[in-house]
Amino acid sequence: xxxxxxxxxALGSLAQRDxxxxxxxxxRVGGRAALFxxxxxxxxxxxIGRAVAAASVPVLVIGxxx
Numbered sequence: 001x002x003x004x005x006x007x008x009x010a011l012g013s014l015a016q017r018d019x020x021x022x023x024x025x026x027x028r029v030g031g032r033a034a035l036f037x038x039x040x041x042x043x044x045x046x047x048i049g050r051a052v053a054a055a056s057v058p059v060l061v062i063g064x065x066x
Contacts, residue, residue, distance in 0.1 A: 010051040
């Protein structure tokens, strides 16, 4: 099982595979995210943090800014 698979399994329906990220960036650029997760609460963010830390997955945070 790959690290991405481990995180996807740990996060369940919160994680979406192979998602385009261009529409989520200011300049509408970007490829596809191997795994996309959108935190809707502090609890989600903590859960995501634990999952990616345990699997040592690199993370790119896309926020509200340019």
